[in-house]
Amino acid sequence: METADLEDLNRILKEAVDGAKDFPLEPLLSIQQEDASKVTVQELWLGNSDGSPTPCAVAYKWRCQQTFKSQSLGLVWLEDKKTQRDRMSSWSSWPLKAQPLPSRWFAPDETKEALVHLEEALRSSRMVVKPRHAACGQGMTILREANEEAMRTALQEALEVDCKRGETWHLYQVEKGVGIEQIYPSVGASIKDPDRPLELKLQTIWGRVIGGTIHTSQEIWVTACGRVLRCDNRKSGIRRKYGPIPAWILDGGFETMLQEHWTFLVSESESIARLWGLDEVRVDWFLGCPNLGPRICEVTWMGTGDRIPPRLQLPVAQAFFAGHRQRAAVKANEATPETAENECPNCSWSMTRSAFFQPRQAALATEATERGPRSKDAQEERKAEQQTLHVSGPRVDRWDVQPFQNGEKHGGLLGRFGAETIASVAGQPMGLAKLYNAILDADAVEEHIQDCAFGVLVAMMIALRSIDYDYGQAAAASVFLELQGLLKRLEALKEEAKEAEWWPDTHDLVIYPSLLGLSDAHNCYGSQLRFFIYELIDWTPAGNAERGVLHCQHGQWGLEALIPWWFRAGTCVTSNPEEADYFLVPWHTWCDRMIFRMNQSREPIGDISAVYLDLMHRKEELLPHWSRQLGRDHIFIFSDQGLNFFPEWRDHISHSVFLTTEALTPGCGPSCFNPWKDVVVPGHPDYYRFRRMREVNLPSHQRDLLFNFHGRHPGFGPSYYKDNVVRGKIIDTFTGVHGVSVGGFVEGYFEIMGASHFCLVPMGTSSWTNHLYESFFAGCIPVILSDSFGVPFQGDINWEDFSIKWPMADVDMGLYHYLLSMPREKLFRMKAAVDAHACWFDYHQTLEAGQNCSPYLGILQVLERRRFAVDRLP
Incomplete structure (x- = not known):
């Protein structure tokens, strides 16, 4: 901390003490004249047996003891989160955008109502459950989805938690209750606690902001002008809990964020101190989410003693007591301009504040006097x-x-x-x-x-x-x-x-x-792999982490957008290439073709190929880590026939890892897939289709159709289906057969799937088809009629338990009789296995089992085995 920063703090403290005599102090917080005249920080300090440099903590502890002597219930609201929020909502001129995130509070006998409200709230956002009657952090739970057991546990823990030892008397008097509040999105301010939002804790003395900290107590100090300073950290427990401070906070990113809102944050924090009449108060703000803006987190009276850096402890504590002596002297008609000027001679105060706040101060004073409680x-x-x-x-x-x-x-x-x-x-x-x-x-x-x-x-x-x-x-x-x-x-x-x-x-x-970055970072299922994701902002929308996933996640090609998005949102992503096991190249082949470039060329394949060739010709610039293993550790994602849009792939990326929906791409042949390096991934059904099929997924005993197939076939659809023999045989063989529904597209298709025991899954224009993955969401046992269909995750799930693979050449009534004769017990068992394994194909992880299985977990497990095998090579 530079000398100029200390001088600036002293000037602010001097102005605060000078204004203490006119400060609208809460009457219950007045210190008796006798105490105010006798007590000095030095006297309190001498009684501090451990010798640690925390005068503020000692002074604040003494201050809380003074209020304990009176045991006035009129001060309990200072510790009551619900009452604080109610008071804020009664002010005039208070911007709604700065108020605490909406919350509802429930008494112990209202747990049923709380459960209903929590379940409804979790449908649209993550929520935090916390006690009304305990310190922040106690009994708090973050919930991401409406799991009944988790919700009941969170409510119970919040209601049953007791105040930890050492809390103020007032907190013990707060009524028991539980609050439910939307959680403020995290910006990664804590490495070890990624869900933790960024909090700015602004400290006021006599209605003036003197600076602030963040969650890393004493390690960062924000000056009254919004400068971010690095201080000595003597609280090693803080670093163990939250990890080292992220580089962006120390390298100017945090300071830039603060300057955008600094005048507002200071003005409103000082207004809170004056409106509530608090001689000392810390106002905590959530920051970092541009969509929500700064939001009040909580207001803490006498709870900041150990958060102020050691070098600032003594002058801050001196100012606190000097203000009370000033007020006591005025009451006794003993104060003169001379005595006020010399109230704290060791503080070297002057009469002016830093130039940054001079234009604002007059307006703030006027605003504070005009602002008052609203009418009824x-x-x-x-x-x-x-x-x-x-x-x-x-x-x-x-x-x-x-x-x-x-x-x-x-x-x-x-x-x-x-x-x-x-x-x-x-x-x-x-x-x-x-x-x-x-x-x-x-x-x-x-x-x-x-x-x-x-x-x-x-x-x-x-x-x-x-x-x-x-x-x-x-x-x-x-x-x-x-x-x-x-x-x-x-x-x-x-x-x-x-x-x-x-x-x-x-x-x-x-x-x-x-999809819009409003959820917490996930832990990548605990994987130790690390992925570096290229940012190719000027090359393709896929390369921009902040653009296109909501748009490009639709259709069977949506996985090209969803897979990079999922890795970006997890803890397994790294910005350090030295830590990376794999390098992921964002590649929205079909989204670019259908949306971004279709109107620019009558030959979209050639147009897209030219873009990819440009990427590879500029790989030293755009893919700077390619040379590390000549691309062997680079991942490319291809959905339906994606490699056909880059026919030159063999000359440029033949050694790279492909995540692809098909092991046999038409027009490309077996050489397009190498089982030693490439990974078959599930296709992506739209979330709308997924949801609708889940809604009509009937139990086995309510299904009245043996099997179904509805889709394009030689008699219905584009010309490239004219030679699809297996689909033609399905239509010719099973049309009109009892208990079977086949044909082209029909209304009520989802209901037909949900009412069928089996779903026929014939090959499409290539060996794979999304009909397979849709069958799982409808609870329909898939019958695969594609000899070259390579199904995903064969090393992790046993496909024979919940699917049937039937030779394409044998599509006749023999298939009908085979399915018809299946024992009832086996039919029900396979149906249950279909439902249990649907989560492996749910890219949006909305199924309850998604915490234990998903397509992303399947991809990670395959890549982990590949990485392990490479490490074992001599």
């Missing part, structure tokens, strides 16, 4: 608003809680946006994205919501994919959070909107938080 009517308005708004919802005045009058369903919010209008724009995501951005630029979102709320809602939903692809993940995440807020606001109208067919289908939004 205004408080009721705020209460109604908070009950209906989600964290990210725009702020409005009560329109969304007013009922329809006279049963009218076409006035007010539901008036001007009918089902026909919604349908007419459903196919224009790019246009709607531009429209919504224009509304944002004009700062007219609320105006349009007031005029046509459901129109804005549908526009946001349709525009999300385009916003993600064109503007990036952060922009899409921001719109998604606003969308969630608007849905919450319209909840009271949901039933009427459904009756009018205006309520949109929101089921598929469940996967959006994870």
Whole structure:
């Protein structure tokens, strides 16, 4: 810490002490004149037996003992999280965007209501469960999904936890209860605790911010001007708990983040101190998520003693007591300008604060005097608003809680946006994205919501994919959070909107938080492998970690986007190439072909091939770690016939690892797949199809069809299916057979699958087909009719337990009779095995078993075995 920083702190402390005589102190916190005149930091310090340099901690402990003597219940709210949040909601001029994330609090006898609320909340975001009556960190649980056992355990632990020893008397008086709150996304401020959000803890003395820390107590100090300084860390336990400070915090990234919000953070923290009348208080802020902005975490009185760096402890503690002596002297008519000037002669204070805050100070003083409690009517308005708004919802005045009058369903919010209008724009995501951005630029979102709320809602939903692809993940995440807020606001109208067919289908939004970076980092199933993922921002949208996954995850080619996204979101990704076991090259072959480049060329294959050739010709620049093993440790992802779009692959990447959906690519032959290095991965059904098939997955005893096949075949579909013999034989042999449903595309296809014991899985234009993986979600035993179909993860799952492979040449009534004669016990056993193994093909990990199996785990296990085998080579 430089001398200038210490001088600046002394100036701020001097101004704080000078203003103490006019500070609106909470009456219950006044120190008696006799105590104030006798007590000095030095006197307290002499009584500190351990000799550690923590004058603030000693002073604050003494201060808490003073309030304990009175045992006034009027101070209990200082430790009550629920009451703190209630008080914040009653202030005027308080920005809704800065308030704590929405929370609900339940008494011990309201656990059933708490469980219902928690389950509903977990459908849209991760939640934290914490006790009302204990210190932060005690009894706290982070939940990512609605698992009933986990939810009950979290609620029980929060209610049963007791205050740890050494807490203040006030905390022991707080009513028992449990709070449920949306968790603020992490930005990786803690290496050992990746779920931990970034917290800035601003310290105030007599209503002035003097600086702050983050979770690494004493190791980082943020000055009152927002400078980030590295201090000596004497708290080795902190480093063991959280790990070393990430480089981006020390290298300017954190300071840049702070400067964007610093004036606001200081102003609001100082306002809290004055409005609550607290001589000392720490205001904790969540930071780092651009979609949510800074958010109040908690307010802590007399709980910061050991967080202030040792070198600053004495002057801060001196200022605290000097302010109380100043107030006592004024009361006794003993204070003069001279005595005030020399109240702490050893502190070397001067009368001016740093230039950074001079322009703001006059405005802040005026604001603090004008700001006061709202009227009773205004408080009721705020209460109604908070009950209906989600964290990210725009702020409005009560329109969304007013009922329809006279049963009218076409006035007010539901008036001007009918089902026909919604349908007419459903196919224009790019246009709607531009429209919504224009509304944002004009700062007219609320105006349009007031005029046509459901129109804005549908526009946001349709525009999300385009916003993600064109503007990036952060922009899409921001719109998604606003969308969630608007849905919450319209909840009271949901039933009427459904009756009018205006309520949109929101089921598929469940996967959006994870795809938009709003979920916690996963642990890669504990894998020790490390993956370096190239950022090829200017080469292809796939190479941009912040762009395109929401858009490109659709269809059977979505795995090209989802696999890199999943690794990027895990702890097994590394930015250090020396640690990497594999180097993953993002490669959205089909998304680029279908979306990004189709309109630029009449020969998309040649166009895409040219892009890939450019990559390889510039590999020293774009793939700088290629030479380490000549590409043998580099991974490329190919979905359906992906290698055919890069026919020159043998000249450039023949030694690299391929993640591919097929072991035999048509037109390429067996040489396109090497079982010693390549990995067969499952195809990707859209989440919508996955969800619909899961909904109609009937138990075996309710299924009334023997088997089914519906899809393209020689009599139905493009010309390249004319020579598909096996599909033609299925249609010719089984059309009209009792208990069988075959043909082209039909309505109710999902229901047919869910009502069939078996699903025929014939080869498509190549040896593989997504019909195989869809059968698992419908609970339909797959019958594979493709002699060259290489199924995934054969070393980890036993396919014979839940599938049948039948020769393509023998598709006749013999197959029908074989399936018909299967013993009932075996049929039921195979169906149960199908359901149990569906998680291996669920790319969105929404199935409960996804914690123990998924396509990502299958890929990791294969790559681990390959890596182990390579390490054992002589």
